[in-house]
Amino acid sequence: MxxxxxxxxxxxxxxxxxxxxxxxxxxxxxxxxxxxxxxxxxxxxxxxxxxxxxxxxxxxxxxxELLRSGSVGSPVWRGERRFFLRRAPDQEHAVLYTVDPGGEERVLVDPVALDPSGLTTLDSWQPDKEGRLLAYQISVGGDEESNLYVLDVETGERVEGPIDRCRYSPVAWLPGGEAFYYVRRLPPSEVPEGEEQYHRRVYLHRVGTSTDDDVMVFGDGLEKTNYYGVSVSRDGRWLSVSASRGTAPRNDLWIADLSASSPERPALVSVQEGVDAQTALHFGRDGRLYVFTDRDAPRARVCVTDPSRPGFEHWRDLIPEDPEAVLSDFAILDDLDRPVMLVLWTRHAISEITVHDLATGERIGEVPTPGLGTIGGIVERPEGGHEAWFSYTDNTTPPTVQRYDARTGETTLWATSPGAVxxxxxxxxxxxxxxxxxxxxxxxxxxxxxxxxxxxxxxxxxxxxxxxxxxxxxxxxxxxxxxxxxxxxxxxxxxxxxxxxxxxxxxxxxxxxxxxxxxxxxxxxxxxxxxxxxxxxxxxxxxxxxxxxxxxxxxxxxxxxxxxxxxxxxxxxxxxxxxxxxxxxxxxxxxxxxxxxxxxxxxxxxxxxxxxxxxxxxxxxxxxxxxxxxxxxxxxxxxxxxxxxxxxxxxxxxxxxxxxxxxxxxxxxxxxxxxxxxxxxxxxxxxxxxxxxxxxxx
CATH class of the missing domain: 3.40.50.1820 (Alpha/Beta hydrolase fold, catalytic domain)
Known part of the structure; x- marks a missing residue:
């Protein structure tokens, strides 16, 4: 040999x-x-x-040839305006579009238009609550070192940015589009050598002001490898902040009532700390706090409580843990005589959606899906309604978007990947x-x-x-x-x-x-x-x-x-x-x-x-x-x-x-x-x- x-x-x-x-x-x-x-x-x-x-x-x-199928993403709604990603057969990257209330489709962010070399990528994006401004993040050459920008949706003009050191940053807008919470690393000059990738903090930024004036609202003195999540309820009243050490399968969680404390100094109340579990919160339009958690439920469950009593001792099961399927997402449809919760499960890696009474959690049906494949999350309108959207793919189906109508119980094809292969x-x-x-x-x-x-x-x-x-x-x-x-x-x-x-x-x-x-x-x-x-x-x-x-x-x-x-x-x-x-x-x-x-x-x-x-x-x-x-x-x-x-x-x-x-x-x-x-x-x-x-x- x-x-x-x-x-x-x-x-x-x-x-x-x-x-x-x-x-x-x-x-x-x-x-x-x-x-x-x-x-x-x-x-x-x-x-x-x-x-x-x-x-x-x-x-x-x-x-x-097979990648000429292109791709399409689920819509994100702000009133009658929607935002979505689509990649045409000959495009190097997906492009972010908006559809105006009148039905006109426009490009908002095209990575190749920003950089004809194709080395710039769109890492994430988040419209404000009214759909007038868009925060988006881009990086170059695959380094994932995102810079954050804000553009005016109507004109397409940048009004803010770049804000650097925003890798993996969530963006949580306050109503009116005047300010948002985001996560940013400390400047390299303020951290020990070799730790430049760590030391994140949560800041409040007011659009049109210098980032030097941003207010640090959370994270000072905590673990250097912490990742932070931040979100604001649709009505702007509730702020939630989460912290996890690195990629640990557990997080600490706090909420603040912004009607009782200022956005710059939110009075954070503990939901869970030092608990070996992952928990996320959704503030319902009905005033209830929906708790998505794997605490005492390794396959996850949904609980409910009052936002004024967010602690574990007040949680009540709405959707209990399933002995076989893993609960991965939910959406609430409330413009119905009997409001419902749609619950997304993966059963041995195959997706399914069930329908439950919103008040009691009783299972009352299921959502028809195209086949035995993967559903990538359920989207509802922020103001409520009777419709939901979800992406679907399987081994032979390029990504599609499906629309479910809770009034009829029917699922219909909403959008397909644009290429025929x-x-x-x-x-x-x-x-x-x-x-x-x-x-x-x-x-x-x-x-x-x-x-x-x-x-x-x-x-x-x-x-x-x-x-x-x-x-x-x-x-x-x-x-x-x-x-x-x-x-x-x-x-x-x-x-x-x-x-x-x-x-x-x-x-x-x-x-x-x-x-x-x-x-x-x-x-x-x-x-x-x-x-x-x-x-x-x-x-x-x-x-x-x-x-x-x-x-x-x-x-x-x-x-x-x-x-x-x-x-x-x-x-x-x-x-x-x-x-x-x-x-x-x-x-x-x-x-x-x-x-x-x-x-x-x-x-x-x-x-x-x-x-x-x-x-x-x-x-x-x-x-x-x-x-x-x-x-x-x-x-x-x-x-x-x-x-x-x-x-x-x-x-x-x-x-x-x-x-x-x-x-x-x-x-x-x-x-x-x-x-x-x-x-x-x-x-x-x-x-x-x-x-x-x-x-x-x-």
Missing amino acids: TRRSYPPALREETVDELHGTTVPDPYRWLEDPESPATKEWLAAQAELFEAELKRRADFRERIA EVPSVRTEQVVYRSADGTPVRMLVISRPDLEGPRPTILYGYGGFGISMTPGYSASILTWVEAGGVYAIAHLRGGGEEGEEWHRAGMLGNKQNVFDDFHAAAEHLIATGVTTPEMLGISGGSNGGLLVGAALTQRPDLYAAAVCIAPLLDMVRYEKFGLGATWNVEYGSAEIPEEFAWLWSYSPYHHVREGVAYPATLFAVFQNDTRVHPLHAWKMCAALQHAQAADRPILLRNEAEAGHSTRKVSKTVDLTADQLSFLAQHTGLGAALPAEGSSDTA
């Missing part, structure tokens, strides 16, 4: 002693992206990547398998109905942060399946498919459960004849990249190929880079002996062993990623290239002017084509895609 020649990478004798454990780090020099040695190594890796990868054009063409016919099955400890785990298996196994297969997973893997339109999945492969998505512990207990069964000291679930998914696919180890590839990004890194180091015999995207891989030092410190509530901290032991037990970078036959592996990272620094993949790539005993390549795709999340469509096409090409190359997927107009297109 011939060993491949890789770009030279110096192995240094860098070692740390942590809690009595020797921790080697031979490639720590790759943590410095500006060093000449790192730049030289990255340039050589880019040449190797281009020389090794084949077949990209076939996949790129089909992926681009031929989508291949696929079969989706949900299977149940057993993990190493006997826990039943579900998995979606997507394939062509005319082909039987074993077939080249991609197994995808995430398993973290309570995030659910639900069905959705994916050009990547459809392209792979159309070409003859199988695509499987495992609903691993650590995710949210079965509620908060499912999440916690895969976090902190339970993280190995996630990897065991993934290995068991692979073994099930092999045992049932779907695929073989020689035809099985794995894929995941971010926390899912950690999953892939752990999978290929723990069970290199089980997988032929791996694609590892924007991954966390050095779990001993992850807190020191990007937003890592906000995730120690999910993974643990190497500074704490017990938690270090958890991390050390699986940290992929530290479990690479010389002389092992590892799967063919592609690392894909992004130079402007401010969440997960690409150094994780750089170090792991160097370690695997040094250790690899098989004639299977270890490659690095290092992309400039791109970040962790949103990017322009053409960059998505290129990235996806490269991933599928690599996996096809090393799982044996046939070189030719089905001819246009073949029998397996719908």
